[in-house]
Structure formats: C-alpha cells, structure tokens
Amino acid sequence: MITHFTPYSAVAGGALIGLSAALLLWLNGRVAGISGIVAGLVPPATARIGWRVAFLLGLLIGGGLYALWLGHVPPVRLDTGTPLLVLGGLLVGFGTRLGGGCTSGHGVCGISRLSGRSIVATAVFMASAGAVVFLLRHVLA
C-alpha cells in the first residue's frame, strides 16, 4: 500500500509523544513504556495498577480526541489475514516482555537516556521487522 511522507504531522505527533514521556518521568518518575505498562496489568497484576490503567485510558481518550478534531476516524489500514494477525500479536506480546520493551520504552525513553540495552534492542527489532517486511512483500508476494 502506497503512503505519502507526512513530515509536519510526524514532527508534531513525535513532539507530543516526547512531551508525554517527559511529563510521566518528571511527575511520576515512570518510563512511558507501553508494553511494560500493559504487562503490569496482566493478572496476577502487580501492586501499582492505578496509574497504569489511567495511562492506558488516556491513550484511548487521546485517540478519540483526534478523531473528534478530525471529524471522522483516521485510516487504520490492516491488510493482514487473521492467522498472521494472531501470530503477529503473540510475537509482539511475548517478544516485548522477553526483550523488556517496545518502540516507546526502548525506542524513545531508553535511547533518549543513551541506554546501551535500548539502543541494541531498537536496532534489533528494526532490523527483524525490516527483514520480515522484505520477505512478505518482495520474496513471498
């Protein structure tokens, strides 16, 4: 599917994400790592669940506000069949826990702290994602 480079919305959205992560660290001392926040709610949940639920609720409110401002829901173009969709979800859930983070925790928060672990993790998941996309779109397609 062909998409177009959207530099202004990318920079604006990225700045909001950076601001969100900075706010959570400044106020609560927490890392805005979404896979970790979600995993903390998987039963049996750990003691501190209030702020995690609030953050995830905020994600939904933020997405809803954007749709309200836009006047319609933005495109979510998923062209993956159910078996691959389930496999992909399992890999994302399992992999982010084993690797200790995802695009937000390692990619934004960790790299901005110059954490070696996060730099390696981000390079690795970018590479494996690029490789599987190449395989699915150019070799097997």
Place this chain on the structure above:
Amino acid sequence: MRQIIAALVSGILFGLGLAVSHMVDPAKVIAFLDVAGHWDPSLALVMGSALAVMAAAQRWILKRPAPLLDGRFHLPRRQDIDARLVGGSVLFGLGWGIVGFCPGPAIVSLDYGVPAVAVFVAAMLGGMILHRLVGRAVAWRLQEADG
C-alpha cells in the same frame, strides 16, 4: 490520586501524538519498514522528534533528586546485553513487521472500530500471558534441578 491524574494526562498526550503522526495506521508503519518499496520515512521523523523533546527535557528532569509526585525515579538499572534482550527484540520485530502494529498504536486504534485491531490486541495480551507462564515453568524447572 495526583499520580493517577498525571498518568492520565501523559496517556492523552501520547495517544494524541500517535494519532496525529498517523502511526495508528499500520500501512504507514509498513511503508517505513519497507525500504525496498515506496519508502515513507515518516516514522523516523516521529521517533526523532520524540527523542529530541525527551532527551532535552530529561537532562533537566534527572538533575532533580526525585520526581514531583513520587519518592524516586523508577528507571531500569540493568546494563548487560543478554540473549533475552536480543531474542525478545527479534520476536517483537517479526510481529511488528508482519502486522504493522506495536503496542501503543494498537491500543489507540481500538477507538476506530476495526474488529481486526481487537483480535491483534487480544493476541498481544495472550503473548504476554504466555511469557509469564513460560517464565514460571522455567523457574520451577531450575528450582527442581537445584533441589
């Protein structure tokens, strides 16, 4: 209570950021990952912009003795690069590349009424539960071996 409001506001900004930047659209993510296709570098600018803001703010935030609403900063302390970090990241990347969703955008997209998004999020939670079960089984095995 104040921590909960802070997390809510932070979550709203994050969700808004993912939606504004079009990262809730898997086609945009796949188009970034597909360097051999019609490459769309938007995702790199999203990450670059988020990193620039966070890195600048963090220099100031981490000079403070503690966060405003908590006794201490809850930062990861590990520095070793082990097989779990690398293996887990390989698996995460495979799932991310297959679908075009990482955890944040998948959750935000639940808002937009696409049934497949709920399937993905359910499978993602399943993967997290599976990780916990496997971890427990391995710990039990190790304990048995020790005893």
